[in-house]
Amino acid sequence: MSLDHPTLRVLIVDNQDSKLALPQRLAAQGWQLVVQKLDALDPSQWPDVGIIHIPAPNQFDALNAVSHQLQEGSYIALCSKQALACEKIQTLIRNTFHDYCEDTVPTQRFAQSLERLLSESRPRIEQLTTPPLILGSSTAMTELRHKLSIYGRTELPVLLQGESGTGKECAAQWVHQHSSRRDQPFIALNCAAIPDNQFSIELFGFEKGAFAGASRRHQGKIHVAEGGTLFLDEIGDLSQTSQATLLRFLESNLYTPLGGSHEQLSDVRIICASNHNLDEEVAAGNFRLDLFHRLNVLGLNLPSLRTHREDIPVLAEHFLNQHEPQVVLDRSALDALMAHDFPGNVRELRNCLLRAAVNNRHGIIRDEDLGLSPCDQSEPATQTLTQYRNRQESHYIRQCLKDCQNNVQEAADRLKISRSSLYRLIEKHHIPLP
Numbered sequence: 001m002s003l004d005h006p007t008l009r010v011l012i013v014d015n016q017d018s019k020l021a022l023p024q025r026l027a028a029q030g031w032q033l034v035v036q037k038l039d040a041l042d043p044s045q046w047p048d049v050g051i052i053h054i055p056a057p058n059q060f061d062a063l064n065a066v067s068h069q070l071q072e073g074s075y076i077a078l079c080s081k082q083a084l085a086c087e088k089i090q091t092l093i094r095n096t097f098h099d100y101c102e103d104t105v106p107t108q109r110f111a112q113s114l115e116r117l118l119s120e121s122r123p124r125i126e127q128l129t130t131p132p133l134i135l136g137s138s139t140a141m142t143e144l145r146h147k148l149s150i151y152g153r154t155e156l157p158v159l160l161q162g163e164s165g166t167g168k169e170c171a172a173q174w175v176h177q178h179s180s181r182r183d184q185p186f187i188a189l190n191c192a193a194i195p196d197n198q199f200s201i202e203l204f205g206f207e208k209g210a211f212a213g214a215s216r217r218h219q220g221k222i223h224v225a226e227g228g229t230l231f232l233d234e235i236g237d238l239s240q241t242s243q244a245t246l247l248r249f250l251e252s253n254l255y256t257p258l259g260g261s262h263e264q265l266s267d268v269r270i271i272c273a274s275n276h277n278l279d280e281e282v283a284a285g286n287f288r289l290d291l292f293h294r295l296n297v298l299g300l301n302l303p304s305l306r307t308h309r310e311d312i313p314v315l316a317e318h319f320l321n322q323h324e325p326q327v328v329l330d331r332s333a334l335d336a337l338m339a340h341d342f343p344g345n346v347r348e349l350r351n352c353l354l355r356a357a358v359n360n361r362h363g364i365i366r367d368e369d370l371g372l373s374p375c376d377q378s379e380p381a382t383q384t385l386t387q388y389r390n391r392q393e394s395h396y397i398r399q400c401l402k403d404c405q406n407n408v409q410e411a412a413d414r415l416k417i418s419r420s421s422l423y424r425l426i427e428k429h430h431i432p433l434p
């Protein structure tokens, strides 16, 4: 199994000198660990996710005492059989933990649970520890890297625009990694995935007791990103109310968690991205002009892949090496890739190759293995660009849903968009779901 985030730091709370030797075994798999004892916890050192060992029912009081400090849903309980049989511990696990394992299961199972925890963390929280890759030797990519590195040296807000899959999130990570904040958190928040009434809670957090059901304090993304970079993805999908909330915060850098009594001053750098054209959204009255100006201090448009096709071979080689190193492309496949328009850009290229590689039995990918629609290469150009892109988008989403047996969540994960965005696209293209 490949771990997508092998260098992410994981807290291990283990109150015994564990016979499980869990830390050593996970460290051997590439996880970076912070090991602490339950009776000597130092929350200032905590990463976003963790495993807490509950070796016996008598750990309940100690665990209960610290449970309010745990970020909801970010921990896995590793329990003995006796601990799991205890009703109070069961309730605590249900209310506080993301998952649990018996402490007799093999290390691989923990790693799987950890991986699930990371991929399901809501919304995505990523503490970067490896530099992002922006490959390509075309003039467009060379200039992009150059500009992003310069932007990294400033503290100004950056607005990244471009079609889906062009690498906006990679670009944001690049800016962060080239800034003085590189050792601080990079926190990504997908604005399209947040219901309108949740936006200020996601940004600012809430105090214990702020509303019915707020049984513990929840830190907002601004707090979690303190000292680092907050990446607001799909900013064009924010409602008018959420736009006003964001603008108010940007004007003062002050915020108050819901139910809190004190304003807090934040130190985060904001990078935003949108795959809608925000100029058009402003003109159409959907996006506030004042917010647009505040975000668009350093603006950059990421080029679509069809405008730098010369990078396709190197990108293709990279994705195959990374995921299926034993599989190669033959000439016909490379020609087909070079002729394809990639409305889903680099993401589409990567997914198309991985799909072809996984389904491949001979170690060689040919053009017919790529599943690119044949009309791409020979049709006379009679459509508008928008019609053409829409057709490609529709085709690709249908293909992806088919590959995922119509499992919308799985397809959204593959496409790297939120479930709600995928449902919107399904509706837009009238794609029938069983």
Ligand SMILES: Nc1ncnc2c1ncn2[C@@H]1O[C@H](COP(=O)(O)OP(=O)(O)OP(=O)(O)O)[C@@H](O)[C@H]1O
Residues within 6 Å of the ligand: 133, 134, 135, 136, 141, 162, 163, 164, 165, 166, 167, 168, 169, 170, 171, 233, 273, 274, 275, 315, 346, 347, 350, 416, 417
């Ligand atoms: N120049 C590049 N070199 C290597 N990988 C790239 C490049 N551009 C994009 N990618 C890869 O393509 C995928 C999509 O990139 P990313 O998520 O940054 O796109 P995006 O523009 O933010 O998409 P969306 O608008 O849908 O959120 C990622 O796996 C990313 O690593």
